[in-house]
Amino acid sequence: xxxxxxxxxxxxxxxxxxxxxxxxxxxxxxxxxxxxxxxxxxxxxxxxxxxxxxxxxxxxxxxxxxxxxxxxxxxxxxxxxxxxxxxxxxxxxxxxxxxxxxxxxxxxxxxxxxxxxxxxxxxxxxxxxxxxxxxxxxxxxxxxxxxxxxxxxxxxxxxxxxxxxxxxxxxxxxxxxxxxxxxxxxxxxxxxxxxxxxxxxxxxxxxxxxxxxxxxxxxxxxxxxxxxxxxxxxxxxxxxxxxxxxxxxxxxxxxxxxxxxxxxxxxxxxxxxxxxxxxxxxxxxxxxxxxxxxxxxxxxxxxxxxxxxxxxxxxxxxxxxxxxxxxxxxxxxxxxxxxxxxxxxxxxxxxxxxxxxxxxxxxxxxxxxxxxxxxxxxxxxxxxxxxxxxxxxxxxxxxxxxxxxxxxxxxxxxxxxx
Amino acid sequence: xxxxxxxxxxxxxxxxxxxxxxxxxxxxxxxxxxxxxxxxxxxxxxxxxxxxxxxxxxxxxxxxxxxxxxxxxxxxxxxxxxxxxxxxxxxxxxxxxxxxxxxxxxxxxxxxxxxxxxxxxxxxxxxxxxxxxxxxxxxxxxxxxxxxxxxxxxxxxxxxxxxxxxxxxxxxxxxxxxxxxxxxxxxxxxxxxxxxxxxxxxxxxxxxxxxxxxxxxxxxxxxxxxxxxxxxxxxxxxxxxxxxxxxxxxxxxxxxxxxxxxxxxxxxxxxxxxxxxxxxxxxxxxxxxxxxxxxxxxxxxxxxxxxxxxxxxxxxxxxxxxxxxxxxxxxxxxxxxxxxxxxxxxxxxxxxxxxxxxxxxxxxxxxxxxxxxxxxxxxxxxxxxxxxxxxxxxxxxxxxxxxxxxxxxxxxxxxxxxxxxxxxxxxxxxxxxxxxxxxxxxxxxxxxxxxxxxxxxxxxxxxxxxxxxxxxxxxxxxxxxxxxxxxxxxxxxxxxxxxx
Numbered sequence: 001x002x003x004x005x006x007x008x009x010x011x012x013x014x015x016x017x018x019x020x021x022x023x024x025x026x027x028x029x030x031x032x033x034x035x036x037x038x039x040x041x042x043x044x045x046x047x048x049x050x051x052x053x054x055x056x057x058x059x060x061x062x063x064x065x066x067x068x069x070x071x072x073x074x075x076x077x078x079x080x081x082x083x084x085x086x087x088x089x090x091x092x093x094x095x096x097x098x099x100x101x102x103x104x105x106x107x108x109x110x111x112x113x114x115x116x117x118x119x120x121x122x123x124x125x126x127x128x129x130x131x132x133x134x135x136x137x138x139x140x141x142x143x144x145x146x147x148x149x150x151x152x153x154x155x156x157x158x159x160x161x162x163x164x165x166x167x168x169x170x171x172x173x174x175x176x177x178x179x180x181x182x183x184x185x186x187x188x189x190x191x192x193x194x195x196x197x198x199x200x201x202x203x204x205x206x207x208x209x210x211x212x213x214x215x216x217x218x219x220x221x222x223x224x225x226x227x228x229x230x231x232x233x234x235x236x237x238x239x240x241x242x243x244x245x246x247x248x249x250x251x252x253x254x255x256x257x258x259x260x261x262x263x264x265x266x267x268x269x270x271x272x273x274x275x276x277x278x279x280x281x282x283x284x285x286x287x288x289x290x291x292x293x294x295x296x297x298x299x300x301x302x303x304x305x306x307x308x309x310x311x312x313x314x315x316x317x318x319x320x321x322x323x324x325x326x327x328x329x330x331x332x333x334x335x336x337x338x339x340x341x342x343x344x345x346x347x348x349x350x351x352x353x354x355x356x357x358x359x360x361x362x363x364x365x366x367x368x369x370x371x372x373x374x375x376x377x378x379x380x381x382x383x384x385x386x387x388x389x390x391x392x393x394x395x396x397x398x399x400x401x402x403x404x405x406x407x408x409x410x411x412x413x414x415x416x417x418x
Numbered sequence: 419x420x421x422x423x424x425x426x427x428x429x430x431x432x433x434x435x436x437x438x439x440x441x442x443x444x445x446x447x448x449x450x451x452x453x454x455x456x457x458x459x460x461x462x463x464x465x466x467x468x469x470x471x472x473x474x475x476x477x478x479x480x481x482x483x484x485x486x487x488x489x490x491x492x493x494x495x496x497x498x499x500x501x502x503x504x505x506x507x508x509x510x511x512x513x514x515x516x517x518x519x520x521x522x523x524x525x526x527x528x529x530x531x532x533x534x535x536x537x538x539x540x541x542x543x544x545x546x547x548x549x550x551x552x553x554x555x556x557x558x559x560x561x562x563x564x565x566x567x568x569x570x571x572x573x574x575x576x577x578x579x580x581x582x583x584x585x586x587x588x589x590x591x592x593x594x595x596x597x598x599x600x601x602x603x604x605x606x607x608x609x610x611x612x613x614x615x616x617x618x619x620x621x622x623x624x625x626x627x628x629x630x631x632x633x634x635x636x637x638x639x640x641x642x643x644x645x646x647x648x649x650x651x652x653x654x655x656x657x658x659x660x661x662x663x664x665x666x667x668x669x670x671x672x673x674x675x676x677x678x679x680x681x682x683x684x685x686x687x688x689x690x691x692x693x694x695x696x697x698x699x700x701x702x703x704x705x706x707x708x709x710x711x712x713x714x715x716x717x718x719x720x721x722x723x724x725x726x727x728x729x730x731x732x733x734x735x736x737x738x739x740x741x742x743x744x745x746x747x748x749x750x751x752x753x754x755x756x757x758x759x760x761x762x763x764x765x766x767x768x769x770x771x772x773x774x775x776x777x778x779x780x781x782x783x784x785x786x787x788x789x790x791x792x793x794x795x796x797x798x799x800x801x802x803x804x805x806x807x808x809x810x811x812x813x814x815x816x817x818x819x820x821x822x823x824x825x826x827x828x829x830x831x832x833x834x835x836x837x838x839x840x841x842x843x844x845x846x847x848x849x850x851x852x853x854x855x856x857x858x859x860x861x862x863x864x865x866x867x868x869x870x871x872x873x874x875x876x877x878x879x880x881x882x883x884x885x886x887x888x889x890x891x892x893x894x895x896x897x898x899x900x901x902x903x904x905x906x907x908x909x910x911x912x913x914x915x916x917x918x
Binding site (some may be wrong): 285 | 423427430438443448449452457459462
């Protein structure tokens with residue numbers, strides 16, 4: 001029996017259909033069946049995924065999928081608008097993502113992930129090293145972060161992200177009490193119990209080092225902040241977070257002195273305007289796009305986001321800002337707020353520490369990834385290239401984020417049925 | 419144990435969601451607060467894109483005649499100007515060089531970015547509606563403009579015609595000019611042209627005014643009751659002021675004359691001495707001191723050296739007319755000056771200043787305002803070019819007619835000056851300004867420029883009893899005011915009064 005919340009799935013379908021029809025009207029003044037192919041396939045995939053999860057995970061959170069699918073529909077519309085040729089590709093990736101999401105339902109149990117925690121960690125490091133060795137740069141982004149397999153390029157970082165969160169959830173659950181209790185105090189400050197933290201620090205350190213080597217700052221920042229969020233959830237020690245953030249800023253400052261590309265990012269963050277024709281160009285163009293959009297936006301396909309380099313990936317929010325206005329960008333932000341809120345509700349209702357930590361970690365990944373790129377685009381923090389979950393063009397990103405949704409669905413189902 | 423975890427979870431969630439709140443605020447900052455300035459920033463590529471494709475409102479004269487229009491081409495819109503001679507009035511719109519003059523000053527209005535009604539303006543901002551270009555209606559009358567261009571002929575110079583009651587500028591011509599339709603291709607060449615076709619002489623050039631400046635000296639003398647208008651005096655000899663000698667050559671055919679006649683026949687000695695005597699109000703009436711035989715040694719000569727002559731009164735009256743200060747106008751007007759700030763007054767300099775030589779430098783606009791002030795009862799009208807914006811049936815007035823920015827003298831003084839200027843046309847050097855059946859007021863000027871040639875000047879207005887047009891004409895290096903600028907001005911006034 002479909003419930004009222006299932007009707008919410010009509011939202012993303014209608015959004016994508018309207019978006020594609022509008023684009024066809026503006027571009028070709030013709031709407032034919034071909035126009036709606038993308039929307040029909042999306043509707044089909046979404047329906048199949050909903051039916052499947054209703055059958056396999058009947059007690060799962062009913063809001064997660066509509067929210068994620070709405071973000072994905074906006075993403076597919078914007079991809080079609082910004083790089084028409086990539087629209088169908090993004091559509092296929094969304095379908096693959098929905099498929100991957102349902103596969104999570106086939107896992108024996110969520111606790112199974114916990115059992116193989118060191119396997120995941122090893123796999124993550126292995127993938128990182130493999131990227132360093134075999135990575136390619138098919139799009140000329142300046143960093144070799146992709147495996148190119150035939151016509152498809154995969155960004156392993158998106159999978160590494162998931163593996164690390166699973167590992168962290170399992171590890172932190174195991175040593176949670178020690179992390180909370182033990183440790184020396186210096187004055188009022190609790191020092192972290194280093195022996196227990198060491199494995200995580202080593203692992204994260206290796207991951208960060210590899211990212212540095214790849215000149216990929218976004219994921220490095222994402223992992224560091226996700227680690228801090230999960231460490232706080234596990235330990236309740238704000239001092240860890242503060243220390244971590246201080247280390248992060250110091251590390252950033254050091255990197256800024258050592259690496260040119262980091263230095264550039266920091267300088268353009270302080271003042272993008274004085275180098276608006278060179279280093280600050282991308283950021284300044286994004287800010288112009290936001291400003292030109294105003295409250296209601298120029299309208300889909302009516303703006304000029306083409307001036308922003310990498311607009312369909314890292315800077316998709318600026319294109320949304322220009323064409324859909326503040327109304328559009330706030331809607332996107334609200335969807336993320338809802339998604340993250342659902343994620344934490346699932347974590348709160350979890351009956352095992354592992355599930356709670358995993359749900360919190362997965363939600364934090366989505367939240368922090370969105371925050372890092374949004375804040376970077378809005379000149380709140382130095383810009384680091386990273387996708388806006390579900391919305392930016394990018395297959396690996398879409399699939400990984402739907403996997404997160406799948407995991408969250410799975411956790412919510414298991415905790416509700418236990 | 420899970421309870422601790424839940425408390426931590428809640429706090430983590432709150433912090434993360436608060437971060438999204440910060441993002442929302444930042445979005446509001448860039449998309450609402452900074453939208454006006456960044457949206458219009460010339461470096462924003464959208465601004466240039468828009469301008470290329472945007473229609474631009476027309477510029478019309480006061481009778482609705484089209485002076486500038488935009489036509490669509492494959493590359494975007496192209497500005498078309500009715501005539502090259504309008505360039506100094508309108509300025510020009512160029513994709514390469516940007517906008518100048520009125521095209522620059524009313525750019526947003528012509529593009530229609532700011533709609534005429536506040537409600538529409540709000541809707542425009544909210545919904546990003548494409549702007550509706552407004553037409554800019556000028557105070558210019560194309561027929562008077564054409565007459566002014568013709569009247570200048572091949573001479574370099576300027577004509578400014580003003581409606582003295584409203585301040586509406588009816589014609590503003592500066593020669594040489596260049597074709598704004600070819601600005602993109604020719605501007606670079608024009609910049610190095612020695613004739614300076616880009617230079618707007620009507621408002622920017624500073625010329626020696628010659629005898630037209632006697633109007634200012636006369637204003638000071640009349641307004642301070644320095645002269646008895648009925649008592650004639652004798653003017654036949656030259657008088658030495660320091661090493662400088664002022665003569666009665668201009669009025670030599672009337673040895674015995676009244677102050678009015680001295681003005682009409684432009685006596686340098688009378689007005690030179692007036693300038694010096696302005697500093698000695700106790701000597702009023704000064705008629706005896708203007709005579710061949712003064713009642714005693716001049717107060718500024720050796721014998722009376724205890725009192726130095728002061729130019730303060732003259733400067734004060736000049737300031738009242740708008741000299742030495744900025745004149746409010748749609749185009750930037752150079753500030754006319756009585757003397758260089760660094761120079762000290764000497765009797766020689768003061769006497770030359772009083773009849774418009776020395777270091778006096780004026781814009782044609784300033785001289786037109788002096789004529790308009792006499793016509794307007796002593797009030798200096800605020801000149802304007804941009805009258806209103808029109809969009810369909812909606813319109814917005816840009817300047818309120820009939821404003822004045824200064825008072826040069828009393829109504830009585832203005833009336834007396836008007837009589838002086840009428841005398842100048844009826845029985846004086848400005849005779850060629852006469853229009854049959856109409857009482858015309860005028861003053862000529864022949865400004866020596868130091869290279870042996872003279873600029874030809876005329877200022878005046880008509881009809882004298884109900885002035886509808888005041889003009890200033892300058893023709894560079896042409897010779898006497900009577901023979902060149904005066905008939906030219908007559909053509910302009912005739913066109914303005916629509917008399918054939």
